[in-house]
Amino acid sequence: MFEIGEKCGIAGVYGSPESANLTYLCLYALQHRGQESAGIATTNGEEIRVVKKMGLVVDIFQKTDIEYLKGFASIGHNRYSTSGQTSLQDAQPFLVNFRFGNLAIVHNGNIVNSFKLRKELEESGAIFQSTSDTEVIIHLIAKSPFNNFRDSLNYALGQLKGAFSLLILKERELYAVRDPWGFRPLCLGKRDDTYFVVSETCALDIVGADYIRDIEPGEVLVITKEGLESWFPFEEEKPNFCIFEFIYFARPDSKIFGKDVYTVRYNFGKRLAMESTTEADIVVPVPDSGIVATLGFSEQSRIPFQLGIIRNHYVHRTFIEPTEKIRHFGVKVKLNPVRSVLEGKRVIVIDDSIVRGTTSRRIVKMLRKGGAKEVHMKISSPPIISPCFYGIDTPTRKELIASSHTVEEIRKYITADSLQFLSLEGMLESIGYSLLDNPFCIACFTGNYPVKFI
Ligand code: AMP
Helix, strand or coil: CCCCCEEEEEEEEECCCEHHHHHHHHHHHCHHHCCCEEEEEEECCCCEEEEEEECCHHHHCCHHHHHHCCECEEEEEEEEECCCCCCHHHCCCEEEEECCEEEEEEEECCECCHHHHHHHHHHCCCCCCCCCCHHHHHHHHHHCCCCCHHHHHHHHHCCCCECCEEEEECCCCEEEEECCCCCCCCEEEEECCEEEEECCCHHHHHCCCEEEEECCCCCEEEEECCEEEEECCCCCCCCCEEHHHHHHHCCCCCEECCEEHHHHHHHHHHHHHHCCCCCCCEEEECCCCCHHHHHHHHHHHCCCECCCEEECCCCCCHHHCCCHHHHHHHHHHHEEECHHHHCCCEEEEEECCCCCCHHHHHHHHHHHHCCCCEEEEEECCCCCCCCCCCCCCCCCHHHCHHHHCCHHHHHHHHCCCEEEECCHHHHHHCCCCCCCCCCEECHHHHCCCCCCCC
């Protein structure tokens, strides 16, 4: 079975004797990008060591692990995936010892031609240890006709299609790679003489590093003790930054793809209000995913913002629970309505997205039980009609409620008085672009995939 839909956070640190500890901190800041497993690999110049375990960063790493990972450069990974196996075997970093010495790799995204590449590799004798698409990259490097590492890396990268923000650690070098479409974010930071390459800038903040720039789509950047060097081994492609990073996935205190996530989300809310005609007494966010858009909506509509639902922060995201049964249970323990806020009110409630519709249905019922007179659900993104093959964890088409139901049918299902989604044009215009001219992958809203799934 293959991985599809892997959403991850990655971090790399070069040039500090505390590199493992700093990577640990970065992974801690990137925990929202994956909660299933985490790992760190460190080089001391001669040997690469790895520690990876199932669970949250804060729970799994012990002081002794960080001491074991002594070295001047490290890479780390937070992983979560819904399909494929959920075992330590698939946890990253992957560490190998092959003809180019030690190599550790971490990957955020999804390689869409990995099935074909894996089949070809297996037919030529390769043995795989995991179900992950990332392992394909290692085999391609190993099999290359070249006898130096950099040419072999270029040879491997040239065969990949899809989403890959990668960090590769060699004994003395740290490589950062972003696919030519730029699906997933990756940025470079610096503090004193230490370099950082991380999924989101919130990981630079936690270690006090300054943001330098994004790793560009199609760029390979290598950090050595001589400094930075970069090259572009891919054919140029039209950028396809994942719009869902802005909608839901990235932290609002991060800057990705050159924009503040908070500002973008706030503007989605403002635009949603411009497109709305609903009259209401209060506007309430679904915490935490709807909060920033709701603030924007409230400013634009002048409808007072109220916290009508309180979230218990000690329960993990409902979406990550693997079975339907546990997911239902999860919503109940996680969110609670505030009767004094809701009683007798016409309530607008805002969330960032509807995937299966399960959460919205629960929320509407919860608000009515909490005393709301009317419940109007608004979503700060368009209906998701197609699954993601580039690294966002969306379910199959069949499970996506908007792939087979109209807005009115979804409204009925979630039992709301009204339901409104942000328009596709509105979403893109609130980031400063148009439907015809924008640098985003919006395949989940249109079904038009920029890189074909093979
Ligand atoms: P659903 O109940 O399936 O409609 O899920 C919708 C909820 O899941 C919304 O509150 C979103 O904030 C959240 N959500 C959307 N996409 C994802 C994702 N890829 N991973 C985890 N949660 C998500």
